[in-house]
Amino acid sequence: AQQLVESGGGSVQAGGSLRLSCAASGYTTGLFYMAWFRQAPGKEREGVATISPDNSRTYYADSVKGRFTISRDNARKMLYLQMNSLTPEDTAMYYCALGVRGATLAPDGYHYWGQGTQVTISS
Numbered sequence: 001a002q003q004l005v006e007s008g009g010g011s012v013q014a015g016g017s018l019r020l021s022c023a024a025s026g027y028t029t030g031l032f033y034m035a036w037f038r039q040a041p042g043k044e045r046e047g048v049a050t051i052s053p054d055n056s057r058t059y060y061a062d063s064v065k066g067r068f069t070i071s072r073d074n075a076r077k078m079l080y081l082q083m084n085s086l087t088p089e090d091t092a093m094y095y096c097a098l099g100v101r102g103a104t105l106a107p108d109g110y111h112y113w114g115q116g117t118q119v120t121i122s123s
Contacts, residue, residue, distance in 0.1 A: 001025075003023070004023070004097070005023045005096075006020060007021050012086060012120075017085075020119075027077065032099060033053060033101065035070075036079075037094070040091060049069075064083075067086075081094070094117050098110060098111060099111050099112075
């Protein structure tokens, strides 16, 4: 069966770092754009970062540019998000997603979604 399973979330203080992982079992990951999205209570789902199938292109939301880094390992079927200089505004449920569309951060460009991992940043 195909699954996307996120891990690495947790609670840290402002200024700290976390690395999220997404295990994409059952997918030929080299065929898909992979992306991270997040959603905070009462807020719209927000695209955070996306990466091309061949690992050559990345795109970030302005809110995280310079702080977050997306990467992938197709051989291991893994997606990562390194998050540095975290602030309380980064608190959200973070989701891994796969899609065949281009480097877009629109949620409707992605077909497959994980269940999310919670990130909580305290002041």
